[in-house]
């Protein structure tokens with residue numbers, strides 16, 4: 001069968017998009033999804049996303065990591081899916097959609113997508129590292145220079161080590177640049193490597209930075225390997241609400257592949 005696909009990227013975090021409104025795609029086929037995401041044997045991507053129907057909302061997001069397994073929430077993937085939904089004329093400039101972690105509201109203007117993320121009420125600390133869930137689990141380590149960090153090696157050790165083990169976590173290394181800006185590099189669970197950006201990851205870094213007293217700002221600029229993102233939130237004691245992740249989401253190419 002010929003599969004029509006669309007390729008999108010958000011600050012270099014890249015995704016295969018499939019219009020699965022007719023529910024034809026064999027989503028239990030872990031090997032197939034893994035091969036489609038393979039950069040040598042397939043199309044190549046950090047993940048694959050299905051746009052599916054929703055009973056009450058505009059559409060449903062179903063996200064798979066590059067390893068072929070269904071993932072938790074993907075912030076950059078969600079932003080790219082909003083741009084894809086607009087390309088398909090499923091939405092105009094505003095939407096609410098279903099995802100694995102609940103409802104998401106988003107707007108799109110001139111290719112910039114602003115996506116509402118889940119509220120965060122729990123942040124744990126271990127020495128100077130932090131852990132929180134922004135739709136996906138994230139470990140955060142602040143450091144002097146992200147350039148000097150062997151992200152794949154150090155990230156893998158933390159991802160598979162205590163207290164995370166098999167379930168694992170995504171791992172972010174963050175360097176403060178100014179009062180309200182940070183450089184971030186992320187090791188992604190499910191890709192098992194560093195990616196050029198991670199949306200739920202920078203969201204976690206922005207909240208962690210505020211929570212750890214590194215900044216009092218509630219609009220934070222995040223510089224990642226693939227570009228720039230912005231995270232904003234409201235804070236009430238240790239509760240973070242109205243969390244928004246904002247940045248570019250771009251269509252790259254489309255094609256067909258035999259499956």
Ligand SMILES: N[C@@H](CCC[C@H](N)C(=O)O)C(=O)O
Nearest residue numbers: 071072074075076198199200
């Ligand atoms: N790239 C993503 C994060 C995806 C989630 C993750 N790899 C997992 O399942 O743990 C993002 O932009 O948030």
